[in-house]
Amino acid sequence: MGWSRSVVTWWYLYNEERELDALILEINNSYWEKRNILLRIKPTSDKLNPCQSLDSAEYLDRRQLVRSLPTATKAKFYGGDWRKYIFASPFEKVDGLVSQRMMDPLKPHSWASGSTLSNMTTLEETGEVRMATRLTCDGYPIDPTRMSYIDVIKVIIYWTLPVIMTTPEIFFKAIKIRLSGMMKMNSKPPVRSGSVGRHIKRLELNLEAYFRAYLARCVDNYPEPVELKYLPCRSFTNDTVYMRSPSFYEKGPTIVRYLTVEPADPSFYTRIINYMDVKTALDQEAQQTGHIADPTAQRLIVSDTSLLKSILEYSSFSFHEEEAVTFSRWKLRQMLLLTRPKSTLTFMDIFILSSLEPRSCMTYMSSRLRLSAAHTLAADSQRLLSIYLFVASCLIRWSVLELFSRARVCIFSSTGLHYPHWVTLASAVLEYCLMLKGLAVMQRWLM
Template sequence: MILEVNNTFGERRMYLLDGSTPASPPRTSDSEQTSGSEEHGSQIPVRAKSKFTDVWMKDFHVSPFNSRKGSYALKAQNPFPSVDYENPLIDNTITLKSSKDHGKLVARLFSTGKAIDPNQLGSLGTLRFILSWWWVGFVTFPRIVREAGKIFFKRKLHVWFRPEVLTSSVGRPPTSAEITLYKVFRNYLHVLVNQTEVDFCITFKASVPNIPTDKIATTHVPGRNRPYKNIEIRVLTPAFYSRLIHYTYISEAFDRECIFTDERNRTLWLCRPQLLPLLLSECSSIRLKDEDTPPVRRSYLDELRWWLLKKLRCPPADPAYSVTPQDSAVNVDDIRARPFSELDRYVRGYFGQHGFVSGLQR
């Protein structure tokens, strides 16, 4: 059984229940309950009432009134106790416990009627089903907002800011702009690994739907047999691409989005981050040898747009969870000059123009 949890931010977390827990013991008539779907469950032979049970740590943000601490416990009836079973019944109970193992929330979902086979509904049955349930999706979100208002204003519960997803979860869908930025960043990595002094093999996971894991390796040179430095770059959420263009230096983006920040703020994950200085070394020709590449002709309007981009560049929005203590008596200003960023220089250059066009065509 696969359990998928979604939140209102478009993020997902999936859990696998392998059914390895022993089946629930046979029930006697004295111990059986007659509430909800248990009445329907009595139609199934007792020996077939196997259960999926599991406990796992809570590592996914759903409600702003609960932190990412604690654990979930799930108890679910197997809806298909046999392969040829024709009347599947749902009976799932999930319990949320705090980090101190105190029960906070118990939710139960169970069948109240027979399962519906869409292939046997027909046109009239499909229309009747839609007319019976179309309104649920429209009123669900307003109900959530109403109940959240009650909890916040009446109960005064603490609100937890949303952390970024962990590597075990799936980030929100990307916007069209983020997909374009992903293509630019991927092409930039391709050029970068071929212009560093060390041979690299990067496993790049983009967090973009339907995009397979990309292997980016230094082009092999005949007569040069050097071991590859392997590194994995995993984008946890497409928000990384939106934040990336705010940074002047790629190394700073990796530091602030992954290495030197709270785990709850990470939009990127790296294995072997100690290799980054070799990948982003000062010897990279993307930074220092623009004069060796053919010039790129741009119109006055294009140059004006690039100039505005450089002047208007600002740091990305502060993360939800501050890395350093906030002190109202101290005002921190970034007085560094703001030249074109490394990504700007790549896109403006000869390799970037060709790589960007080919990336869009892909």
Template sequence: MFPVRHSFSYSYLLTGIPVGFKGSVGGLISIDEVNDNAWLSRRAWFTIHGDDYLARGHHPDGLQGKLRDYLQSQGVDHKQFSQAYLFTAAKFLGYASNPVSIWYLYTASNELKALVLEVNNTFDERHSYFLEPSSNSLAKPSSSTTSSTRFTSKWPKDFYVSTFNDRSGCYSLSLIDPFAPVLTGTGYINTNITLSGPSNTKAMIVTLLQSTSRPLNPASMSLLEKLRFLLSWWWVGFATFPRTLQQAFILFFRKKMPWAFRPEPRRKTISRPADDTEKLIEQQFRAFLKARVEQCQEPLIVRYQGAGLIGKENASALFISRSIMDRSQPEVEILVLTPVFYSNLALYASLGEAFMSESSESQTLFLSDNSITSKLDLETSTCPNSSKFPFRQGSPARYLLTLLAYLRKSPRSVSVGGVSDFKTSQPLVSKLSELDIYVLHHASLANFKKYAWKLIRLMMIDHVAFRSNTLWELEVLTVRTIIAWLILRGTFG
């Protein structure tokens, strides 16, 4: 990493709000009000809404409910915090680029007790750190009411943020309580976050977040002041991502910084949202898994958690085999870490191979017990004879099956003695996965066609577009343009 040195600074707009407040302030900032997609009908220029923070999805109690649920997930009693404040980049007309938000948690005596550092990367992934002060932090200020309170903390890095740093290293934070003493401060921000290497002996990245002017209260601003403020700050959120790209360009091309490829997220990281294809595969996979567990001959309890889903769809599911007698036996956890798992799943002809490869190599899946594949009979294919398929020879659905089997190629090729494991006496059946067969026999014809077409499209992207949806769309556009040009040329000469 060293001796490469680089520094930059730019303006950034942070909004500080009391968590639990709902409404509009001065026509500038709206907090936890009902979302309206039409920007012309918005009550304020800047908006902060609970749907955009912590766990994905909607919470009826907004930011306060999101924070309460997060603390509960960390094993922290939310009742010990009587007040909370959030410093974040508010959306302007529905858009925001928000690298980090800081939640300040205060006790009943108005003392800063803990922080939640919510970090977003440019891949639409999110990770939150619950921070308590180090042992020598938050010393009582002197008797002067102008004294400040410093909060310091240190914790291991667990989230991929920069394309030039992997997940190794350790963060240290030092900040001044913006509302000290006892929530009477003016809100000035002075925060230092340092990333050190694995040895913790040398600082790699130092980030300073400091106020450069006095905080503004929208409720007390005149119309002229509001207009001046909007003209000065409306563009800042739109510039955050281009500024990031600019600095990345300088570091990579001019200063020759090595690139750190993005790993798949870990268990406590919120993955990117699933796309429509991944959601469809997830629905079928969830139903298949439920059926397999219920039919299992061994006593089995499985806790399944999907990835990239929002709201009720993201709730964990408990599947119990019919043969179970003791409900108190330990659960086997199947935790999908990223929606990429569903895309990869479609490429395997064997779900047993998919489970093993994705949990050990690709790390898109977590299994608390690897023997789950044998318990669910996933190690050997259970595909029926092709004569038992519910579609007659020559039907469109039959052709879809053939195309699906032809295109299928596992992400990790497996061969024994130089002979591909796909080479069997029944090529159509051998390349259909257990999930395909389940959908084939349990979904309606329309739903099966939708499933098959989605998988075929996914496999085409894997074959000709290096698994890039953007490149695929560009290729499709190019082909359509060429066809249109040929038609026009043939028509008009």
């Protein structure tokens, strides 16, 4: 149905000798964060399987293009260890070692009733067991190429209904554990570098372009040779943007300094536009948050904070009221001041007004207005603000149409004429078009 969620998905990898060699774990938490882990595994049991012939093969399609080869697993159990760098549960910390022990899923004995297909144990730094997860099977694997329509329906039901019923049970049990005081619930820290944060919202995505432009302009103005590697939030792109100062390309024995900047959280783009100056922004965003679950977590991951501060503070953009030589730029400044509690422009506001054309600032202004309205009216919730705007737009349209309808009735009543039924529909269409035209004119004036 276009929606899926799995806490852990295992991908088994085999080497050229067809023996189980590695494992990929796709780990997802309840906050729509993800981290992929490549785990090299090795045999952990001395009991070896008898050698089997590797010549037999089975074709999976009628055209005999896809062939399935049998595995040559030597041991009964395989295992490996990996570091835990994702916030998987409010009762868990982002540290420790995870020990994985599994059987080859392509062997028939792995699917025996009640047998343990996989064990995952989370260990403390001291080696003490923190949590154990056991994966068992209650049936044999399904071959998708041999499934009937009834089998497909059964699989959809079996894979859907338990998840629907399990999710409210998880919330109920978590609240029960929290209220009983059995375990302490931790707040969610920012993700570590290498993890994928939650899904980015449209407003955050719009503001990301302005922060990227700000970084690029600061690097262009910096006199020393530097290369800044900017990693946008991984939840919407895997791109890596390299920004180099003009002196980077100069010939000669120059010492180039390198820097990496990575926002760990999509909400960084909505926070950065609220700081008054660059120094305060870096001190707040680049410092360690001190969360109990992950004390070393940072909302802005920077390889060299002092170098980044030097680059950003060197390009001190300025904008004064006498510089608003055009009416459009004056409107932008006045609208920005209305959204600020102390009627003071932030460093990002000044960059927008001094460096960009008014037409290119429309998205920034719209995002700034929505953030201000959500903070004032909807407890910083954009969804709640959207509901407010929808209800308000419906009320405004109803009021305008009702006003025009009463005015039309008064005009025809005073003249003593009876108007035909088509006049009602034509008048409603005309009134609605005029109202939309008025709203468009007002929006163009504001932007």
